[in-house]
Amino acid sequence: MLTASPTAVPADIDQFFTENEPRIRGELFDLLRIPSVSARSEHNEDTARTAEWVARSMRDAGLQATVHRTPGHPIVVGEWRGAGSTAPTVLAYGHYDVQPAEPLELWASPPFEPTIRDGRIYARGSVDDKGQLFLHVKALEALLRTRGALPVNVVLLVEGEEEVGSEHLSSFIEANAQLLRADAVVISDSAMFAPGLPSILSSLRGMAYFQIDVQGPSVDLHSGSYGGAVVNPAMALARILATMHDGSGHVAIEGFYDKVVDWGAAARDEIRALPFDEEHFRVETGSPSLGGEAGFSTLERLWMRPTCEINGLLSGYTGEGAKTVLPSKAMAKVSCRLVPDQDPQEIERLLRAHVERYAPKGVSVTVTHLHGGRPWRANLDGPLFDAARRALAAAFGREPVITGEGGSIPVVGDFQRILGAPVLLMGFGLPGENAHAPNEWMSEENFTRGLRAVAMLYQELAVNG
Amino acid sequence: MLTASPTAVPADIDQFFTENEPRIRGELFDLLRIPSVSARSEHNEDTARTAEWVARSMRDAGLQATVHRTPGHPIVVGEWRGAGSTAPTVLAYGHYDVQPAEPLELWASPPFEPTIRDGRIYARGSVDDKGQLFLHVKALEALLRTRGALPVNVVLLVEGEEEVGSEHLSSFIEANAQLLRADAVVISDSAMFAPGLPSILSSLRGMAYFQIDVQGPSVDLHSGSYGGAVVNPAMALARILATMHDGSGHVAIEGFYDKVVDWGAAARDEIRALPFDEEHFRVETGSPSLGGEAGFSTLERLWMRPTCEINGLLSGYTGEGAKTVLPSKAMAKVSCRLVPDQDPQEIERLLRAHVERYAPKGVSVTVTHLHGGRPWRANLDGPLFDAARRALAAAFGREPVITGEGGSIPVVGDFQRILGAPVLLMGFGLPGENAHAPNEWMSEENFTRGLRAVAMLYQELAVNG
Numbered sequence: 065m066l067t068a069s070p071t072a073v074p075a076d077i078d079q080f081f082t083e084n085e086p087r088i089r090g091e092l093f094d095l096l097r098i099p100s101v102s103a104r105s106e107h108n109e110d111t112a113r114t115a116e117w118v119a120r121s122m123r124d125a126g127l128q129a130t131v132h133r134t135p136g137h138p139i140v141v142g143e144w145r146g147a148g149s150t151a152p153t154v155l156a157y158g159h160y161d162v163q164p165a166e167p168l169e170l171w172a173s174p175p176f177e178p179t180i181r182d183g184r185i186y187a188r189g190s191v192d193d194k195g196q197l198f199l200h201v202k203a204l205e206a207l208l209r210t211r212g213a214l215p216v217n218v219v220l221l222v223e224g225e226e227e228v229g230s231e232h233l234s235s236f237i238e239a240n241a242q243l244l245r246a247d248a249v250v251i252s253d254s255a256m257f258a259p260g261l262p263s264i265l266s267s268l269r270g271m272a273y274f275q276i277d278v279q280g281p282s283v284d285l286h287s288g289s290y291g292g293a294v295v296n297p298a299m300a301l302a303r304i305l306a307t308m309h310d311g312s313g314h315v316a317i318e319g320f321y322d323k324v325v326d327w328g329a330a331a332r333d334e335i336r337a338l339p340f341d342e343e344h345f346r347v348e349t350g351s352p353s354l355g356g357e358a359g360f361s362t363l364e365r366l367w368m369r370p371t372c373e374i375n376g377l378l379s380g381y382t383g384e385g386a387k388t389v390l391p392s393k394a395m396a397k398v399s400c401r402l403v404p405d406q407d408p409q410e411i412e413r414l415l416r417a418h419v420e421r422y423a424p425k426g427v428s429v430t431v432t433h434l435h436g437g438r439p440w441r442a443n444l445d446g447p448l449f450d451a452a453r454r455a456l457a458a459a460f461g462r463e464p465v466i467t468g469e470g471g472s473i474p475v476v477g478d479f480q481r482i483l484g485a486p487v488l489l490m491g492f493g494l495p496g497e498n499a500h501a502p503n504e505w506m507s508e509e510n511f512t513r514g515l516r517a518v519a520m521l522y523q524e525l526a527v528n529g
Numbered sequence: 530m531l532t533a534s535p536t537a538v539p540a541d542i543d544q545f546f547t548e549n550e551p552r553i554r555g556e557l558f559d560l561l562r563i564p565s566v567s568a569r570s571e572h573n574e575d576t577a578r579t580a581e582w583v584a585r586s587m588r589d590a591g592l593q594a595t596v597h598r599t600p601g602h603p604i605v606v607g608e609w610r611g612a613g614s615t616a617p618t619v620l621a622y623g624h625y626d627v628q629p630a631e632p633l634e635l636w637a638s639p640p641f642e643p644t645i646r647d648g649r650i651y652a653r654g655s656v657d658d659k660g661q662l663f664l665h666v667k668a669l670e671a672l673l674r675t676r677g678a679l680p681v682n683v684v685l686l687v688e689g690e691e692e693v694g695s696e697h698l699s700s701f702i703e704a705n706a707q708l709l710r711a712d713a714v715v716i717s718d719s720a721m722f723a724p725g726l727p728s729i730l731s732s733l734r735g736m737a738y739f740q741i742d743v744q745g746p747s748v749d750l751h752s753g754s755y756g757g758a759v760v761n762p763a764m765a766l767a768r769i770l771a772t773m774h775d776g777s778g779h780v781a782i783e784g785f786y787d788k789v790v791d792w793g794a795a796a797r798d799e800i801r802a803l804p805f806d807e808e809h810f811r812v813e814t815g816s817p818s819l820g821g822e823a824g825f826s827t828l829e830r831l832w833m834r835p836t837c838e839i840n841g842l843l844s845g846y847t848g849e850g851a852k853t854v855l856p857s858k859a860m861a862k863v864s865c866r867l868v869p870d871q872d873p874q875e876i877e878r879l880l881r882a883h884v885e886r887y888a889p890k891g892v893s894v895t896v897t898h899l900h901g902g903r904p905w906r907a908n909l910d911g912p913l914f915d916a917a918r919r920a921l922a923a924a925f926g927r928e929p930v931i932t933g934e935g936g937s938i939p940v941v942g943d944f945q946r947i948l949g950a951p952v953l954l955m956g957f958g959l960p961g962e963n964a965h966a967p968n969e970w971m972s973e974e975n976f977t978r979g980l981r982a983v984a985m986l987y988q989e990l991a992v993n994g
Binding site: 269271283286294306307350357365385394395399 | 734736744745747748750751752753754756757759760761763764766767768770772773774810814815817818820822827828831835836838839840841842843844845846850851852853854855856857859860861864889890891892893899900934935936937
């Protein structure tokens, strides 16, 4: 009797949201008004207050809630275990902390006074991630108020340090693996591909980040008195860096692609079918023209192909005008974005070997590994994703698209590794939402549809879980 | 009767210096005690006082002297025109200003209190250039006191801004070309190749200095969200820079060597015969090993071969740790040291064409020319150099060696261009003299022999002029 039609939002749920819409919006605005900026210690009372607010909201929805202290900002855990030990458990993750609002003068309305304009809720944290995390609290409330019970056990895990690196999250998960044990993990902290296009984010690139230091003479030398007879470390560095790609934009580090898994024609067809405006993307970047690895489209380059990029360069004299220095040293920050099944440690080994091979005599070259993270790609065949497809289709009136992401969300790998559960990234942001910029916004329509989609997801998970 | 033996210092001159040695040294020490630091305006009274001191010293020697105001530090001109309008005129150039003495704590004795240790006169300016310019004043005094007249007309041109770029010198020369008209120019502001080895500096490299700016996206982008589909300007820059040399260290800019004049086997033999300790040079630079253009020795690479060097690099994130930025722009300072007959303007044209050819799509590249200067090489066949050879041989008891210099001395080109006279660089410094560092020194022996060499030079010039 719990198997609602996969093609429509159940009437009782829809009616609950319709009737309670003003109250829910009022509560969301209260949440958005607290300046829970995790990066600024002057806001520590605000983050603590937000954690308490979230816990109270969970309790009002019918969950048990606990605020856990950490050495940083608190973690809130909400629980509803009424479905019994044979029912599946779903863990939803979100974060209540927000980015700093500066520069304040660029906001059209105050960042911590939610304002509606043109169908958008403008406020810091509206979409990243208070608005999206609140969808889960309210979806559970709707199910518990209308039906008195949930078909699955639920754990809500809400942290306050996502914008400052989630420093205490993985140790908290490890220390509380029993409490957080789950059969599936859901995260609503990403964006849809386009308005009206519900999206499941299916892949994240990993990372291997290095610093390359080239040491030549022991001090800066006069480029006249020594130039030509002493190997220039900046030129040596440029020559090493130039070996990292071939003329077609392929990474030329030996063995770099050995572990790259082909996504297959179907996945590439799905990417090709997305309504992607290349020229709009180019204009957004301000680049004279786009470019990259030959044989791949822009979205393929971003989502399914690994990269090797220079993130920084420094050597010698960089001020105004001319200084005739032969630099003592040169430095590059170099990072590789990785795709399945590339391994950050293996890439480190390959990059070291490559640099060693191309380092010229006359300088000494050091490679330091700064940090790494594994790539991730969802297996879209399981019941978790079937449930998500049905929920999104019902709430948005069309089948979701499968998207990728060129960046990394380290916590996804942590959940999968520590809890051993599949992770669903089902977000309701939109391109241009200014998540880390002034005038952050969330679409009113996506908030409304998101409530229904998330509620249906919890229903549908019971069917398939 | 003025033709003294070319193999010995005339007895009357030698005796004059021997008898007056304590007085000459006392005067030198007085000159060295004035902190004529041209770079620091708090020493403006000191530089003015030094100019007056130099003028008075010229008058005491028997010359007419005038202190000329400039918008910067004064220029002193000494003249002796008694040889008549048919006799040749020799212009000697020097500078009375000195480098700042800081860091003071590294001086073993106070920088402006001349102190003798181990046969060296330690003081700021001892060798660069007060000590060497003073040789000329005292050499002329010796000739005038012992013989009552000079065989040539003499102009001494002494500036006070050499250490800050000689800003007002070339306009002064141009405005006073008639006053400064000369048949030969002599400069004692360089070093001998080694102790006991009198040297004529026969070449200087020129310069063409550029900044290369590569612009990619209009702002720094997230390397995850955009990396792989947007051309990275730092990588583009590295690839451009790596095209500037081939694998043998030759500059690979098309046409770069077209105007390079071969020095010939004799000049290379002379270089090879110099007592040069490659390992000592390497240790001095602190480089793991020396390197450069294949087919040339270290001294050849420094003196007779042009270079293309990176002087600075800047792009993206250069602080501690990792930041995942795809930089908006990248910058390199690049300079070429030039040899005869390379022309800075032509090199600029060739470098622009090269960069244009190798700049990838997806970025825009700008080349800015920052400054340039022509290379210089003496024609060693004239009477000026014959006179110098004889004077040095007489004073030092051995034939001088011919040396080169990898750096540039812009004023040499100015003299040659404006006055149309050959320039002789005959210096009495020594390697390790700390000209711009703490504990600057001049060899006592070189001061003593230098007095005699310079006096003989003026004598010998009459013979050949």
